[in-house]
Amino acid sequence: MTAKRLGRQTVALSDPVSVLSFANIGGKQEARGPLAGYFDELNSDAYFGQKSWEKGESAMQQFALSRAMEKGGITAEEVDCVLAGDLLNQCIGTSFGLRDFKIPFYGLYGACSTMGESLSLAALLIDGGFASIVAAMTSSHFCTAERQYRMPVLYGNQRTPTAQWTATASGCCILSRRGDGPYITHVTCGRIVDLGIKDANNMGAAMAPAAYDTLSAVLRETHTTPEDYDLILTGDLGELGRDIVADFFREDGIDLGRRYTDCGLLLYDREEQDMHAGASGCGCSAAVLSGYVLGGMRAGRWEKVLFAPTGALLSPTSSFQGESIPGICHAVVISSKKEN
Amino acid sequence: MTAKRLGRQTVALSDPVSVLSFANIGGKQEARGPLAGYFDELNSDAYFGQKSWEKGESAMQQFALSRAMEKGGITAEEVDCVLAGDLLNQCIGTSFGLRDFKIPFYGLYGACSTMGESLSLAALLIDGGFASIVAAMTSSHFCTAERQYRMPVLYGNQRTPTAQWTATASGCCILSRRGDGPYITHVTCGRIVDLGIKDANNMGAAMAPAAYDTLSAVLRETHTTPEDYDLILTGDLGELGRDIVADFFREDGIDLGRRYTDCGLLLYDREEQDMHAGASGCGCSAAVLSGYVLGGMRAGRWEKVLFAPTGALLSPTSSFQGESIPGICHAVVISSKKEN
Numbered sequence: 247m248t249a250k251r252l253g254r255q256t257v258a259l260s261d262p263v264s265v266l267s268f269a270n271i272g273g274k275q276e277a278r279g280p281l282a283g284y285f286d287e288l289n290s291d292a293y294f295g296q297k298s299w300e301k302g303e304s305a306m307q308q309f310a311l312s313r314a315m316e317k318g319g320i321t322a323e324e325v326d327c328v329l330a331g332d333l334l335n336q337c338i339g340t341s342f343g344l345r346d347f348k349i350p351f352y353g354l355y356g357a358c359s360t361m362g363e364s365l366s367l368a369a370l371l372i373d374g375g376f377a378s379i380v381a382a383m384t385s386s387h388f389c390t391a392e393r394q395y396r397m398p399v400l401y402g403n404q405r406t407p408t409a410q411w412t413a414t415a416s417g418c419c420i421l422s423r424r425g426d427g428p429y430i431t432h433v434t435c436g437r438i439v440d441l442g443i444k445d446a447n448n449m450g451a452a453m454a455p456a457a458y459d460t461l462s463a464v465l466r467e468t469h470t471t472p473e474d475y476d477l478i479l480t481g482d483l484g485e486l487g488r489d490i491v492a493d494f495f496r497e498d499g500i501d502l503g504r505r506y507t508d509c510g511l512l513l514y515d516r517e518e519q520d521m522h523a524g525a526s527g528c529g530c531s532a533a534v535l536s537g538y539v540l541g542g543m544r545a546g547r548w549e550k551v552l553f554a555p556t557g558a559l560l561s562p563t564s565s566f567q568g569e570s571i572p573g574i575c576h577a578v579v580i581s582s583k584k585e586n
Numbered sequence: 587m588t589a590k591r592l593g594r595q596t597v598a599l600s601d602p603v604s605v606l607s608f609a610n611i612g613g614k615q616e617a618r619g620p621l622a623g624y625f626d627e628l629n630s631d632a633y634f635g636q637k638s639w640e641k642g643e644s645a646m647q648q649f650a651l652s653r654a655m656e657k658g659g660i661t662a663e664e665v666d667c668v669l670a671g672d673l674l675n676q677c678i679g680t681s682f683g684l685r686d687f688k689i690p691f692y693g694l695y696g697a698c699s700t701m702g703e704s705l706s707l708a709a710l711l712i713d714g715g716f717a718s719i720v721a722a723m724t725s726s727h728f729c730t731a732e733r734q735y736r737m738p739v740l741y742g743n744q745r746t747p748t749a750q751w752t753a754t755a756s757g758c759c760i761l762s763r764r765g766d767g768p769y770i771t772h773v774t775c776g777r778i779v780d781l782g783i784k785d786a787n788n789m790g791a792a793m794a795p796a797a798y799d800t801l802s803a804v805l806r807e808t809h810t811t812p813e814d815y816d817l818i819l820t821g822d823l824g825e826l827g828r829d830i831v832a833d834f835f836r837e838d839g840i841d842l843g844r845r846y847t848d849c850g851l852l853l854y855d856r857e858e859q860d861m862h863a864g865a866s867g868c869g870c871s872a873a874v875l876s877g878y879v880l881g882g883m884r885a886g887r888w889e890k891v892l893f894a895p896t897g898a899l900l901s902p903t904s905s906f907q908g909e910s911i912p913g914i915c916h917a918v919v920i921s922s923k924k925e926n
Contacts, residue, residue: 248715249714249716254666254690297907298907300904300907301907331695333676334903335675335676335902336695336697336899336900337695337899341914342899342912345778345780348778350595350775350777352694352706352775353695353696353703353914355671355677355693355695356693357693366692371710371714373714373716374710374715376591376710376713376773436691437689437690438681438684438685438687438688438691440685559677559678559681559682559693560676560678561674563640563674563675563678564640564676567641569682572681572682574681
């Protein structure tokens with residue numbers, strides 16, 4: 247049986263790949279949010295017991311992978327490959343987090359689309375017969391992201407209304423040839439889309455065109471409509487970006503409806519927690535998926551989910567040099583049933 | 587036909603994937619080096635016609651991809667996917683370089699192992715039936731790397747004897763189901779290895795253990811010896827790192843012999859150009875492969891090449907925080923014959 251290419255961007259797996267297990271970890275704000283009950287671990291120490299925030303972010307990845315392996319009943323020696331990345335310069339959250347596991351590793355950089363990218367490539371590696379068990383993982387940390395991208399945290403810089411709050415979280419999914427699901431049935435590879443937004447405090451608007459581009463490719467190439475999904479979930483567009491995506495589809499005569507939301511709108515209580523436009527960071531979609539969403543699918547809450555994390559491919563240097571913000575979005579279709 | 591897993595790290599492709607075409611570009615120092623005749627383009631302008639070095643690095647990637655497509659007789663619409671990354675924070679050399687091509691894209695971060703990682707995943711995507719034509723690419727730039735990792739270039743900082751010189755270069759290989767070779771026959775996924783080296787001016791020593799780990803996996807899992815290869819090529823270990831790898835194997839009773847060298851030792855004339863321990867940067871191995879090596883294979887100079895670029899997974903932040911330097915090495919076996 248060979249995988250079926252449904253179009254330039256989408257592959258239907260020949261044999262849907264199971265989520266064997268998943269785990270997540272969050273910080274103080276995540277513990278105060280409405281999804282607190284869907285975390286394996288919540289730690290109010292921003293250092294996660296380490297000497298720096300960056301080492302703390304690595305510790306989160308270590309926890310997420312270790313706990314996911316434990317929940318799946320497997321050891322590091324049984325994992326054929328880890329696909330992971332993060333937002334830190336040179337992805338040090340990942341490389342130092344994974345250093346001691348001795349698992350073959352492909353490093354990714356997809357900004358906040360990384361969980362979509364890692365799940366996609368993990369599913370393809372298994373479906374192609376190249377691996378049996380693959381972990382897909384990412385993380386972000388409010389403090390490491392703030393000081394790298396914006397201002398020293400202690401400076402207490404005022405945030406604009408369109409700004410989002412980088413989640414302090416990590417999520418890990420272990421995919422396997424065997425397992426009782428949920429199953430990844432389709433993978434859609436995104437393209438870089440840049441409509442010229444330059445405001446680094448409005449990433450939702452910058453990433454929305456990429457989300458629209460990839461979600462459109464999924465619907466077009468799989469011949470599905472929004473009604474075929476119980477939940478359509480972008481990564482961390484926040485309120486403004488989510489509305490822009492819905493508007494884009496409305497112009498196409500497509501109503502995404504209430505089944506469409508964004509991980510950035512789920513993680514925090516936006517009235518109680520004052521997070522402005524919502525959560526962001528690649529840990530946001532990873533942690534929301536690796537707890538609330540996959541747990542909900544196992545509990546029968548949703549049967550078919552279109553998961554599409556979105557990344558902003560900028561750096562402080564590119565913004566200082568006057569560049570606009572390219573976005574990218576990688577999507578997977580996840581189903582409770584082993585069919586595609 | 588299914589790909590054969592030869593071990594935890596190595597896959598023998600079911601149907602070796604052809605290099606359809608390749609192209610490279612270099613800068614001023616590359617033009618003065620012994621491989622100058624193996625470049626598609628050499629430009630003495632460090633800005634490559636752009637307003638900043640970073641935009642110049644993106645321009646190099648644009649050139650390498652465009653020229654490789656031209657040489658392969660294909661258009662951007664025919665490329666199913668690009669797998670690429672670079673050394674810049676958030677990989678902006680790649681994302682801005684690829685922005686206008688509208689080709690589905692998976693971003694990678696493997697530091698200077700990126701050309702090995704991108705070729706590996708590209709070959710697997712094609713062998714798995716998920717894509718027909720995939721481009722693998724990376725770049726580095728002396729000026730963008732110096733100011734990001736070390737000192738402002740104009741400061742004229744003195745370099746230590748073990749320091750290497752980041753290549754200003756980009757290389758692109760387009761892989762395809764069809765073509766007359768050379769062919770990628772095997773892919774070996776590396777593991778993160780860290781023996782505790784902390785000197786960021788001695789990356790060769792830091793990366794050598796990872797190179798040894800991956801090359802050992804290739805030999806062990808494919809049941810080959812160094813004599814089975816006409817050329818064994820690490821990425822950018824430079825003189826010291828190359829010697830350490832040879833020493834490690836000597837302790838195992840294995841003589842890599844003169845067939846083993848390092849891309850960092852090939853790119854510059856080390857007597858004339860005073861590059862200390864040799865070249866580095868992910869553009870080094872990419873450009874050496876996508877010209878000198880693949881051209882030499884087509885000309886019959888080598889029949890079987892083991893290509894194993896090596897990356898140092900550090901950042902300035904990790905070094906400031908007292909961390910050692912983890913390394914990783916991803917390998918592919920390239921053969922003039924379509925067999926494995």
